[in-house]
Amino acid sequence: MGEAKRRFPWEDLASGAVLLAVALLLLVQTLEMPAEASLYPQFVLGALAAASAALIIRGLVLRGGLVAEGPGLTREQLLRSAAMVAALVFYVILLPVLGYIVNTLWLVPAACLILGYRRVIPIAVATLIMAAGAYFVFSTIFRVPLPGGVLVS
């Protein structure tokens, strides 16, 4: 039986470096705070910096000894993930402009397609439920006005 393939833990190094940088930046900010307000953040940010540094050191010292080689994301899955992130960001940007109903009418079908689901009738029913159904429930039962957008206002 062959030994499981190992690889370099790049994600540990990258996440450790980002978190260490954030911790140090915020630590610098605490220097401008009064002592009463800065004691606790300095303690937790110090802990974050130390733990992030430990993650980087562990990755460098043990190299390929930690992470088992996994299948990883395919190119298609990466593209789909990026498309989903973009769709969600656009949805929130457009929410005050288009309003909840109009905006949801494009997001639900788009998200279904990105997730690989293509049957038209179930998508149409789900879109209708999530757009009009949810709008009705929120405005009448919860009395929460969902964004109407420029079209309604």
Place this chain on the structure above:
Amino acid sequence: MLEPIAAGFAHALEPASLLAIVAGLIGGIVVGVMPGLTATLGLALLLPFTFWMNAETGLLAMGAVLSGGVFGGSITAILVKIPGTPASLATTFDGYPMARKGQAGRALSAAAVASVTGGVFSAIALMFGAPLLSLVALKFGPPEVFSLAIMGMSIIISLSAKTLLKGVIVGVIGLVLGAVGQDPMIGFPRFTFGDISLYGGVSLIPVLVGLYSIPEVMAIIERQNARLGVQPIVGSLFTGFRDCLKYNVTVIRSSILGVAMGILPAAGPEIAALLGYQEARRTSRNRERFGEGEVEGVIASECGNNAATGGDLIPTLTLGIPGSAAMPLFLAALLVHGLRPGPALFEGPQSGVVYTLIAGFLITQIIMLPLGLGAARLGMHLLRIPMGLLGPMILMLAVLGSYAIDNDIGSVWLMLASGLAGYLLQKAGFPLAPIVLGLILGPLAEANLHRALAMNYGSPAIFVTRPLSLALLIMAAVSYFVPLFLERRWNAAQAKQEASP
């Protein structure tokens, strides 16, 4: 003590309460059945909507989602060999082999009866244990509360299955997020970057909803082509009573272990189920049949995980320390309604809420039996709902839930940012639940750290010179190491079993 319990039952038996329980159970079973979706996700999606319910109804619905989710997970564990929730892992060991042998009906029935028995056991423990523990908590001052928060953080151990260092890092990220906003001593704004909406701190609910929902939806992209091999339900669904009566010692032992693991902050239903299974295998006359379709294994696992669910609520309600990964959501639900966990929750007008939750938890277990058996067949059909259709609906519930909490698109941004950051962290191998823990316990720890230091002229010796505080710190140390020891013992037993011919 009996009078508030009776009042709790009266409230929990009202039509609106029963409706919340049934709806919660159905919702919980649905999320529990869907592989990849957990009871915790169900709780996160429900949480913002409890804002419009009264506190009792909201908490009853959440308790029902949790119980239904844990049971729903066993349906998938038995029919597909995928634990619907992590707590059902041990159920796959014998449940799936039983299904392959044409005994899926017997396995599901045993799982339902065992779940209900474990749940009833834990509800009774909750009913009488929680008020007693709250009496101890009355003696707590700032040093004890700080030590308690440290003990609560020990749950990170059980939430960091693969790497403790990464669990600690995300726990500390939660503590950093908890430090955003005005400090509790002089009100100085920290890390607000001039944004007044951050003066009150990072809003808990959008962060919770984002962390639990967005990574789940993104994960669907990776498993979109997965096809599930669902075993058919063959055999009677009413043999569970006979099996549970036959293995009554296993039922009682697993239930006791489950409640104990639930009370221990660092161990939740996952460890309870594994421990119950391991003890049943060790002491059973049929130990050689374990792993090949032994109904006693299913009973041990299901009793353990459901008994831990009620056990988890004991430290959550009495001390404000979450007993498992799902409990921070219960804490958040209490806070949404202005209820602070602790001894005060069991006294005065607030006690009605907590006793209704406790009584309702018992009623939930009883309703779950017929509903759970009915849901077993429904589960087979639910497993065929395409995740590509379910994912967008989860997204929309996350958007609606985070927007509606304070009618602010800023909260939707916060939900999305938390969700995407959570997804990236998850891809890099970090567990997400410790963030929530840090976010909840951080402000509690900080405020009491300052108060305790002020009591002793700035000297931290106060944490070890007061007996209760010292006892809590020792218990925190035990909480950190016991689950590690139990897990190691479990892994060693597993390795030994695999090595034996």
